[in-house]
Amino acid sequence: MNTPSEARQRPVSQPSGQPPPIGMLAELTHRCPLQCPYCSNPVELTRKREELDTETWQRVFAEAAELGVLQVHLSGGEPALRQDLEALVASCAEHGLYSNLITAGVNISRTRLEALADAGLDHVQLSVQGATAEVNDHIANLPGAFDKKLAFAAEVTDVGLPLTLNSVIHRANLHQIPDLVELALELGARRLEIAHAQYYGWALQNRGALMPPREQVMEALELVEAARERLKGKLVIDAVVPDYYARLPKPCMNGWGRQSLNVSPSGKVLPCHAAETIPGLEFWNARDHALGDIWQDSPAFNAYRGTAWMPDACQSCDRREIDWGGCRCQALMLTGDATQMDPVCELSPYHDEIQTLAIVDSRRDDEFTYRRFSRQTAQGDPA
Amino acid sequence: MSADIDAPNDAGGVPALAERDVVRIPRGVRLREDKARGGWVLLAPERVFQLDPIAQQVLTRVDGERDVAAIVDDLAQAFAAPRDRILADVRAMLADLITKNVLEVA
Numbered sequence: 001m002n003t004p005s006e007a008r009q010r011p012v013s014q015p016s017g018q019p020p021p022i023g024m025l026a027e028l029t030h031r032c033p034l035q036c037p038y039c040s041n042p043v044e045l046t047r048k049r050e051e052l053d054t055e056t057w058q059r060v061f062a063e064a065a066e067l068g069v070l071q072v073h074l075s076g077g078e079p080a081l082r083q084d085l086e087a088l089v090a091s092c093a094e095h096g097l098y099s100n101l102i103t104a105g106v107n108i109s110r111t112r113l114e115a116l117a118d119a120g121l122d123h124v125q126l127s128v129q130g131a132t133a134e135v136n137d138h139i140a141n142l143p144g145a146f147d148k149k150l151a152f153a154a155e156v157t158d159v160g161l162p163l164t165l166n167s168v169i170h171r172a173n174l175h176q177i178p179d180l181v182e183l184a185l186e187l188g189a190r191r192l193e194i195a196h197a198q199y200y201g202w203a204l205q206n207r208g209a210l211m212p213p214r215e216q217v218m219e220a221l222e223l224v225e226a227a228r229e230r231l232k233g234k235l236v237i238d239a240v241v242p243d244y245y246a247r248l249p250k251p252c253m254n255g256w257g258r259q260s261l262n263v264s265p266s267g268k269v270l271p272c273h274a275a276e277t278i279p280g281l282e283f284w285n286a287r288d289h290a291l292g293d294i295w296q297d298s299p300a301f302n303a304y305r306g307t308a309w310m311p312d313a314c315q316s317c318d319r320r321e322i323d324w325g326g327c328r329c330q331a332l333m334l335t336g337d338a339t340q341m342d343p344v345c346e347l348s349p350y351h352d353e354i355q356t357l358a359i360v361d362s363r364r365d366d367e368f369t370y371r372r373f374s375r376q377t378a379q380g381d382p383a
Numbered sequence: 384m385s386a387d388i389d390a391p392n393d394a395g396g397v398p399a400l401a402e403r404d405v406v407r408i409p410r411g412v413r414l415r416e417d418k419a420r421g422g423w424v425l426l427a428p429e430r431v432f433q434l435d436p437i438a439q440q441v442l443t444r445v446d447g448e449r450d451v452a453a454i455v456d457d458l459a460q461a462f463a464a465p466r467d468r469i470l471a472d473v474r475a476m477l478a479d480l481i482t483k484n485v486l487e488v489a
Contacts, residue, residue, distance in 0.1 A: 020419045022431055068419025070431055098413060098426040123411045123428045162411030164428050190411070190484050191428050233482045238429065 017296045018305070020068025023260040025273065026057070028088065029077040030265050034104050035141040035370035036129060038168050038203035038210055040273050041077065045373050046265040054084040056287060058091040060263060063291035065095035069261075073125075075102040077265070080112070086119045093120025100125055102166075105152035106145050113152075117159050124156045125164040125193075130172075131179030139172060141370045150187070157188040164191040169220065169242075170203075170210035171362065177220050181227045184235055192235055194224050196242035200274040200329055208366035211358055217242050244358035248319070249326025249342035256304040256328060261295060269294045271301055274329040278338045304328050304338070314341050400451060400478050402470070405489040407447030412485045414442055427485045441473055447489050451477065 030045040052060070061072065072092050079085055080103055092099040101116065105126045108116075126149060129139035133146035156163045165184045167173070173180075177194065184192040196217070197203045197210050212220075221241070228237040243250050253260055253272045262270040267286040275281060282299040295301060303309065307320050314325050325331075326342020334343045334357075335350050343350035400406075408414060413426045423439040425432040434442060440461075444454045455473050459466040480486040 068417075070415075070417065070424060070426055071429075096415060100428065122413065122426075125428070160410055162409065162428060193429075233484070236484045 018257070018301075021064075021259055021261050021295060022069065023071045023073065024064050024069045025073045025075055025260065025262040026060070026088075027075050027077065027262065027264050027273070028057070028079045028082045028085070030373075031081045032077040032104065032371075033081075033106055033142060034078070034127075034129075034145065035372060036139060036168070036202075037206040037368040037370055038170060038197040039371040040198070040201060040203075041371070042274075042276055043201050043205065047373070050266045051082075052263075052265065052267045052286070054087055056267065057084075057088050060267075060286050060291060061088070061091045061097060062095055063286075065097050067292045067295060069097060071098040071100060073100045073102055078104050078107065080108045086112075086115050089116055089121045090119040098122045103127070103152075104140070104145070104149070105156075106142065106148040108152060110155050113155055113159055113161075117161055121161065123162050123164065125166050126153055126156070126189075127166050127168070128180070128183065129167070131167075131176040131183050135173050135176060139368075141368075153187040153189070162191075163187065163189045164193060165189040166193040166195060168195050168197050169212075170197040171212040171216075172210070174212045174216050174220055177223050178227070181231070181235070181237070185231075190236065192237045193240070194220075194237065195240035198240070199244070200277065200333070202369070202371045204333065205369050206366070207361045208364035209368050211244070211361035211364075212242070213362040214245050214359060217245055243327075243330075243344045244354060246344050247346040249323045249330075249344040251323045252327035252330075252342075253324075255306075255321075255324035257295070257301040258305070258324070261291075261301075269298065269301075271304075272329070275300060277329050278332050309339060311339065311341055313347060317347075400474050400481070400488075402452035402455070403450050405447065405450045406445055406477050406481070406486050407489045408442075408445060408485075409487045425480075425485055427483075430483075430485070432480075432485065437472075438476060441476060445477075445486070 029048070029051055030041050031048060064072065074088065079101060082088065089099050099121050100123045101121055102125045128136055128149055130136035136146035137143050153163060165187065167180050169177070180194065181192065199207050203210060224237060224239050231237065241250065257271045262273050263286055264270060268283045269286055269291065270276060270283060281303055284294045284298040286294070307315055310320060310325050314320055326344055328338045330344065331340040331342050332338040334354055341348045343354045345351060411428060415424060415426065417424045423434045425434060425442065440458065441454065444457060451473065455466060455470045458469050458473065477486060481488065
């Protein structure tokens with residue numbers, strides 16, 4: 001008897017075209033009380049007035065379920081800054097979508113958490129920026145944040161919702177990995193994500209303040225592996241690897257337009273959250289098109305789908321359907337050409353260059369550039 | 384979770400699971416049909432397990448009430464197969480899913 005295997009969609013060709021996506025990241029808003037310097041949102045943030053309204057999001061969830069999406073990640077920014085979050089969770093539940101709330105956990109009251117659970121929320125993923133108040137609050141640039149997160153985590157488990165702790169790892173908190181494991185256990189989390197910073201957008205701007213030294217990264221990987229083995233059955237530990245120091249590229253998004261899609265606060269449907277950094281791609285908006293049409297036919301989704309777009313060296317590589325050519329955004333950033341092989345790959349002519357660049361950045365002493373809305377328009381709260 | 388499932392048995396890191404144990408699908412994990420792709424899936428935090436027809440037969444019998452023995456009896460009858468063989472397979476499958484935190488001992 002086979003043990004159930006985690007979803008690895010085979011590239012089965014179906015009469016209707018592309019195999020359907022499994023997951024959808026719904027970035028409900030870019031507003032956030034935290035200012036983490038590695039934020040995965042674009043540097044040019046979307047303001048509240050441009051956000052999709054409740055009805056449009058509900059239509060998007062209905063279309064996602066129809067298309068074959070199984071899980072929706074309600075994210076941001078801070079998704080709880082949407083006053084209609086309960087209604088959006090209820091909409092996911094109504095359509096059978098597994099809902100995962102990705103939150104900073106500093107602005108959700110007990111009453112609201114219970115309302116979200118009643119609306120059918122399946123899971124909470126709480127971010128921590130460090131394992132102590134000092135580190136956490138410095139990185140988030142929000143005094144008092146850590147204590148609020150601890151209180152929120154206790155309420156999540158008390159309400160009976162399963163909890164994942166997520167921490168983005170970089171030079172300023174890499175030393176706290178054992179403490180983060182302990183914290184996850186203390187808080188009753190069933191899962192811990194140790195996610196090394198991925199250098200796009202804000203993190204790219206802050207690379208000189210975030211990039212850890214190679215030796216420490218290797219040591220951290222061993223620590224995580226040992227903890228994962230030791231805590232089997234008690235705590236699931238997932239790691240997002242620091243790819244600048246790797247020899248093989250990550251299978252970014254498990255392949256472009258293959259398993260997941262991302263809807264931005266203003267309704268743009270993207271193959272990944274950083275896709276807008278690639279110039280010349282045409283994204284369709286969920287305001288104007290049905291999600292299924294966007295998945296099948298929009299130019300951005302078809303740009304790097306499958307293997308036909310790959311350079312010859314990738315097309316003839318045994319790993320072409322394992323790592324899917326790595327990351328397009330990274331190829332663009334580091335080589336100037338989004339169709340290049342991901343320079344993390346040791347076969348890339350740029351491979352040595354990016355390893356050197358990481359080592360140089362890891363020795364810099366830059367200050368954080370905190371994630372903020374640009375000052376050109378409104379002051380104070382972005383509206 | 385009960386303490387005994389943390390103790391690996393001698394057979395290579397798989398937690399021991401007794402016939403009298405009752406397993407259940409914890410909150411945050413959902414079993415459902417996947418119409419778009421066909422078959423059934425187990426949905427867990429950041430994970431989707433695609434079930435083969437046998438796993439589907441086992442997991443649709445996991446109701447938090449019946450113990451492992453009752454599930455095995457039912458399967459042995461439904462598929463007219465040797466009970467010993469089914470017991471070994473079911474225990475291995477359930478233990479593996481417990482290790483992955485998508486099932487728990489009630």
